[in-house]
Amino acid sequence: MKKIILLITLLVCATVPVFSAENVHDIKVLAGNERFFDVSLSDINLLKFPYDVKEVKTSKKLSMTIEKSNVFLSMGAHNQPVELFVVFNTKELKTVNIILVPKRIPSKTLTFFDSDKKNDAIVDAEKSLPYEVALRNMILAAKDNSNDGYFSKKIQGNHKKTSQLFLQQIKELAGYRFRLEVWEVKNISGENLYLEETDFYVHGMRALSLDTNKLDIGKSTKLYIVYRTND
Known part of the structure; x- marks a missing residue:
């Protein structure tokens, strides 16, 4: 040793x-321009959160699967930004608000943590x-x-x-x-x-x-x- x-x-x-850190974000500081994230327009994207996700409310309908603290989603035909309200399955039912901006880029993984x-x-x-x-x-x-x-x-x-x-x-x-x-x-x-x-x-x-x-x-x-x- x-x-x-x-x-x-x-x-x-x-x-x-x-x-x-690249693609790693603190949910405590999601505000203003910090809420905008580029994601793939054509491929499946992965959002990784620090807590299990109870539900996700969106401004436009998306193809989405929730698996504990992971959210897999596809932007489908939406080429405009989509707003997400992510509700965590915690005692306080914490919620974060993010905006996804579709781009012609490969599949994207966004990791969020709670400082x-x-x-x-x-x-x-x-x-x-x-x-x-x-x-x-x-x-x-x-x-x-x-x-x-x-x-x-x-x-x-x-x-x-x-x-x-x-x-x-x-x-x-x-x-x-x-x-x-x-x-x-x-x-x-x-x-x-x-x-x-x-x-x-x-x-x-x-x-x-x-x-x-x-x-x-x-x-x-x-x-x-x-x-x-x-x-």
Whole structure:
């Protein structure tokens, strides 16, 4: 098992920029132009929600199938925007309003999450486990690509470059106390490199790990960095 560097000492929080994820949207901020989403005019589209869907009311009749928290729909002959009111099967019967704009594009998947929704298992685990174990479990969940109950979203547009490395953030996991960034690290130098976890120290981080330390020319590895959720 690759080593995991744990920073136990108290560090001053750093401000970390937030980057939007492609086709992943927080239902808490659906307002104004944020409610408009391009979908395929001719193919079946998939809407994935954080709660089971009770019903969907639409401004125009659509071909639609509801399977728990997933809604499969086809725009049919509608080439104009269609408004949807999605009612969730929750105690409060939460409702979100979105507008679908048909385009001549391939089938589209839109994923929605609720930033206020907490995973009870993760909350209990992070509260009860020792600090070091909670950090290690989160990193191992990212390494195994299991996510293990953490909220996961893909990231695009966040990258850094040095004379030797190109770093591209590809994913983020979020739990109760901690969040984890997954970065792809590529060797763009003209020689083989040996990387140390401490080479990637970021002020405010709580833990980090590399999939591999030896990085040949043109090869890539993954870097995992953990922060507190409020950092």
